[in-house]
Amino acid sequence: MSIPVTVLSGFLGSGKTTLLLRLLEETARRGLRPGVLMNELGRLDVDGSILEAHSRASVQKLLDGCVCCSKKGELLGALQTLVEQQPDLILIELTGVANPEEIAETITEPELLGHVRLRQVITVLDAEHVLDYNSIFAADKQLVRTLRRQIEVADLLVLNKTDLAPSAKLGKIESTLRKYNERSRIVRTTHSRLEWDPLFAESEGEPAALRQPEPVAAPSGFRASLLGSLALGRQKPPRSTHDAEASRPGNGPVRSGGRLTDRLPASPQQRSYSRIQTVSLPWNGSARASRAKVEGFLRSREDQLLRAKGYMRFPGDSAVYLMQYAGKRTVWERVRYEGQSYVVLIGIDLDGELLAEQWNRTFD
Numbered sequence: 001m002s003i004p005v006t007v008l009s010g011f012l013g014s015g016k017t018t019l020l021l022r023l024l025e026e027t028a029r030r031g032l033r034p035g036v037l038m039n040e041l042g043r044l045d046v047d048g049s050i051l052e053a054h055s056r057a058s059v060q061k062l063l064d065g066c067v068c069c070s071k072k073g074e075l076l077g078a079l080q081t082l083v084e085q086q087p088d089l090i091l092i093e094l095t096g097v098a099n100p101e102e103i104a105e106t107i108t109e110p111e112l113l114g115h116v117r118l119r120q121v122i123t124v125l126d127a128e129h130v131l132d133y134n135s136i137f138a139a140d141k142q143l144v145r146t147l148r149r150q151i152e153v154a155d156l157l158v159l160n161k162t163d164l165a166p167s168a169k170l171g172k173i174e175s176t177l178r179k180y181n182e183r184s185r186i187v188r189t190t191h192s193r194l195e196w197d198p199l200f201a202e203s204e205g206e207p208a209a210l211r212q213p214e215p216v217a218a219p220s221g222f223r224a225s226l227l228g229s230l231a232l233g234r235q236k237p238p239r240s241t242h243d244a245e246a247s248r249p250g251n252g253p254v255r256s257g258g259r260l261t262d263r264l265p266a267s268p269q270q271r272s273y274s275r276i277q278t279v280s281l282p283w284n285g286s287a288r289a290s291r292a293k294v295e296g297f298l299r300s301r302e303d304q305l306l307r308a309k310g311y312m313r314f315p316g317d318s319a320v321y322l323m324q325y326a327g328k329r330t331v332w333e334r335v336r337y338e339g340q341s342y343v344v345l346i347g348i349d350l351d352g353e354l355l356a357e358q359w360n361r362t363f364d
């Protein structure tokens, strides 16, 4: 019997790890043994540490790159390792800039065929910001395409962070999502709290989203925009850390919907790609450091900064804090963590050297 694989996709900070933790709680409650594969853009493994603090699941980690490109070679090996452990199910959390199609492609490699099967792709969306992505990333066509594919190939769309968005906006997001994916269920959540039974229900057969749908024409405007219609006009040329593949012939928009594995090309068509970069910085917690100062540092770079996370200690305070900056908000949580303090910054066209210098000047 092949092991069902659930893929969690969605942009940076949308709530994927939150969902993964909830799914792990639920698998434990159902007496199931999960295998987990996590992929992080940064070299330092914040999400993995969060996971280890909350779960005893067997975890494979692919750090410092995206499984869509630089880590693709390692993905197969990591999945094979998980398969050898014979878990009841496998959960894969992708980076925020990954195209879930690439995972499905690996799952159909001969080495894995018959051992694993794609059960569902779940895409998590940040209700507060999803409508802004098109304008923010206007000059990064590959990223816009990747985010659009995350929506199009999803079997379940989780509209998360609904506590941060007015209900009129939620309706607008849902009708926009429908243009890109007219078949899959959309659920509104806060903190990725879902109704779990449908996600685990093998007896119901394939999720509706995985069935081959009627062909659907791409809506007008589909090619030009992801969501929303504003344009800030960032026009810098792309400076990619990933491969640029989307201009290849055959990479035009695919109809929305359809079982992902049925539509995979023989060779990769589209890479996750973007101007998004990751900078990892050590944290010494010098006498001048404070949470307010960290928040100020992040806030003053909010045009470029998409995500930041890390473990931090402060003078005169014995606690360790997990700092999470997502959607221009900073959240602090006291945690048990014994490792070194550090911060990972993820943003558009980040200049690592300059940031490190500014960071040191501010906090050392």
Ligand SMILES: Nc1nc2c(ncn2[C@@H]2O[C@H](COP(=O)(O)OP(=O)(O)OP(=O)(O)O)[C@@H](O)[C@H]2O)c(=O)[nH]1
Pocket (backbone or CB within 6 Å): 010, 011, 012, 013, 014, 015, 016, 017, 018, 019, 047, 095, 096, 160, 161, 162, 163, 164, 189, 190, 191, 192, 307, 324, 325, 326, 331
């Ligand atoms: N207000 C609010 N915050 C949320 C919600 N869901 C998640 N968060 C917070 O948003 C931040 C990012 O959540 P994560 O689950 O780490 O997001 P992610 O998609 O895994 O982030 P990356 O792995 O960096 O791409 C964390 O501080 C969460 O606690 C929500 O529904 N409402």
